[in-house]
Amino acid sequence: METGSSVSKGVFAYKGKKKSVNPEKYFPRTETVNTWKRRLETYQSLWENVDTEIQILQSNLNTKIFDDLLKFTKTCHTDFTLSSQTGNPRTKEVPTAALVTGVNTPDHGVMFATLVNLLQERVSPLVAILQSKDCNNVKNTLSKLLGQILKNPQLFIEDEESPEVSQKNLPISLATLADWYDDKYSLNHSSPKKRKSTGGGGVDSQPLPPVIMVFEDLESFQPRVLQEFITICSNYLGQLPIVFVFGIATSVSAVHRLLPNSVSSTLCMEKFQAPPSTEYLTLLINQILMSKCCPFKLGSRVFKLLLDIFLYHDFSVLNFIKGLQFSMMDHFMSNPMSHLCCPLEDISNQTKRLSNNELELIRQLPSFMRYVKYMWRVALLPRQAELLTDDTELKIEVLKLLTRIHTFREEFYPMLRCLHTLVSKLPKQPLGKQLREVYATVLGWNIEENEDYKTSLDLLKFMSKDELTGLLRECASCLGDDLPSNQKDIPTSIASLLDRFDTLHELVESEEEEQVPESSPVIKKTDLHSLKKRLQEMEKKKKKLSPYEKLRSECIDYFDSLFRKYLVSPKTLPLYELLYYDSASKVRSHLAASPRSAVQLALGNSHTYLHNQLESDNLGTISPDIPDLCIVYKLHLECSQLINLYDWLQAFITVKTSNEEENDDQTKNPDKILQARFIRAVSELQFLGFVKPTKRKTDHVARLTWGGC
Structure with missing residues (x-):
């Protein structure tokens, strides 16, 4: 909703970038065992290994995706030569690579960033990536294009004697880019760099680098801007080796929906299909979660929750990886014995360092208690007593049980x-x-x-x-x-x-040869019971x-x-809790939270966030010390479908002046500052979606939600 239609104008502050926080501050220090340093070191080591494996997996997957696309962009302008003519009759269509990426929008940023890096390394340094949010008109699109290409430091490595080009003094048009391209590469065109040809002693000229324009989210571009920009680029094909890369989330038919036939006819498109995100997720699960690279594993409930978020919400593998990282962080932060979740070769050293308090925590684990109880059932009472009283025997048993879990995984997968x-x-x-x-x-x-x-x-x-x-x-x-x-x-x-x-x-x-033909049954007069018995015998033979x-x-x-x-x-x-994380409620509250319930809880119980002891002691009343927005929210809960703004204002002033003298006079003649604070609070409540203006009564607002906090 626009600010102009609100109850009042809104002012929003920007507080700058967030400061980096030391992860050591998040580990609790009041626990009975002081293992937070070892847990932190173990977590950092494990996540570094997992992140390295994920980066290798992404690199291998991107290489398979982009090999054909890089070959296309590299070979589509191999015969391009600079010409003084305004148009080249040999090139009438812009080479276009239609990259169908799928609907996993959060992953597109990483994919296209990798693509741009590969294009700059292997094909051409003249690469620009264009996004719809920066290209609301043709001028902004051209400005974004020129800014990325002319400011690339790789363009001026060979021309150290010439001064850098200043974009501010140049007109924003493709003619500027064409003149710059001609000045930069005309020397190579007149006296080309010599290199040996693959056939023998001949020489060949190095091809000119193409100008590659990557449209990250093609469907989000305005059709008019896209049509005009493509038309302008097609008119400069004789002066610039332009190549388009269209990022398409749905299908190639989206190009024809955005562009009329007169514009799409200037494109020579070739389709490149990226594998679906489900295939990437399958590789991630097979090579990361179901491998020996990380002893930490997800439990059944957390694993199903992350799968449901992926399949039914965003199709984003990056969000799945973030969920995996959050699960690992929460496991090492909340479990005081999680430092035993380490590689197999480090378990022996970790168990030797266990203190008496740590061993007591191990004895209290539910899985270990079941294990000891099972010993009582199978009449192993001496061994049960040793595990409950002797710390040395318990260390040996912990080492044995943790080794068993690692061996179990090798046989499980x-x-x-x-x-x-x-x-x-x-x-x-x-x-x-x-x-x-x-x-x-x-x-x-x-x-x-x-x-x-x-x-x-x-x-x-x-x-x-x-x-x-x-x-x-x-x-x-x-x-x-x-x-x-x-x-x-x-x-x-x-x-x-x-x-x-x-x-x-x-x-x-052999069985057919030995089989003896059965004689036909003799029909005899019999009773119902004998007939039933005979039929059952015949059915068994059949x-x-x-x-x-x-x-x-x-x-x-x-x-x-x-x-x-x-x-x-x-x-x-036994000791399942040390290596598996299965707290689905925490993951759901952080990764799949409900914004409406969170906002209502914050407005209704602000003392839990502000640590206001006075409000917590008087939960039945509205305290004047809480924020204005919380007061207005609690007052609106007492109203019906339509809320009278004047009565709402009087109730607000009554609450704010409840601790002051001459309350009646201030209610009749309210302070202008309180009126302004009330209007601002109502506007914020409207912005959050709790009330809206109504035409039924001019001095009323309509309530949009029902029920309390």
Whole structure:
């Protein structure tokens, strides 16, 4: 809503940039064990490793995306030569790369920043990136273009003797850029740099660098500005080797919606499809979350929450990474024993440094208490007493349990990929189609307790021979050679099953030869009970399994035993809390917060933010010491749909002057300063969306929300 339609004019202050905060201040110092330094060091080390892996993953993914695009921009003007003519008849269309990026808007900034860097390094230093927010008219677009190209320091490295070009003294037009380009590269054009050709002893001239214009958000540009700018650029193709790169979030048809046929005909477009953000997320989960690079892992609830935010809100992998980083920070800040969440080679040193108070905290962990209680059930009372009383034995047991969790992960992920291979192509995909869906399911509970898992096994028992053998080969390939020692024999067992499927026809032929034809049943007069019994016996004979069905059941049972053994939920492991973070409520409150409820809570209970003890002691009344906006908000909660501004003002003045004498006189003749403060508070309340002006009564405002805080 514009300020002019508000109850009053608004004044907003800009306080400058935020100062950097020392992360050490966020770790609590009043805890019984002073482990915050070790936790901070462990967190910084782990996140540095994770961030490095993410950067490598992004670099590899961007290289695959941009290789073809860089080749296109590099070769589309290889035969361009400078000419004194105003137009070149050989170039009538502007080479345009239509880069379809997808709808994950928060990730586009990083993608295009990487693209610009690659273009400047490998293709041309003359690259400008244009955004719709800076290009509301043609003049601003040209100014942005010239400012980025003429101020590039790489342009003046070879021309050290000539003075720098000052943009302020030059007209804002493409003619300025064409003259500058001709002056800079005319020397190379008249006496080109010599280099050996690839064919032998000949020489060849170095091609002139193209002028690349990257439109980051093409759909957000105003059509009129875009049409005029493209038309101007097409008229300078004889003087400038112009190349367009269109960033398109939806589809290439958006270009035709923005540009008429007369303008789009001046473009020679080639489509480049970036992989969807879901593919990037799959790579991130497979190579970061399901790998040995980081001992910290997400619990089932937090993992599902981050997936839901990604799939149903923003499709942003960057926001998913921020959620991962926040989860790791909160884990190390809130858990006093989280410094044990370290690589396997550092666990021994960390456990040796545990103090008595730290060991007591370990004994109080719910998972460890269940573990000790289980010892009582299996009659291991001496060992139970040692763990509860002897610190040295507890350190040995902690080292053993943490090592077991790391070993469990090495055995967990190969079996998870094997399960995904078997169930991803089933009808209706009971466990999900993507690996991340199967992973989220297994994180929550044991696989044997899942009804979808049982349904998947039932569907596997109806598969044909060709389909089942194909899945077995895929399982053998996805397991690979780098398996833990306990799983080395699994590929051999799968190969043995495949051999038995290949020789199955011999068993079928031998069984057919041995099969004796059954005699036709003699129909006798009998009672209902005897008939029912006879029919049941005949049905059992008919249900005799074939050799393939027997082998298929044996194969499914073998995989079922593997999954039940290795795909155990991490929640069942002792000391699970030290390496897994599963506080979904904190992540939701910070990453998927509700602005309306937060604003209402702040306005209704301002003492929780301002630490006002007087207000907290008198919650039943409205204190005059709280901010004006909070007073106006609480008063408007007592009104109906329409609020009389005069009555609202009188109530506001009554509250503000409740501690002063001559209250009645001030209410009848209110101070102008109080009136101004009231109007400003009502305007702020309107800006927040709680009230709005109404035409039903000129001296009233309409209330837009209902209920208290």
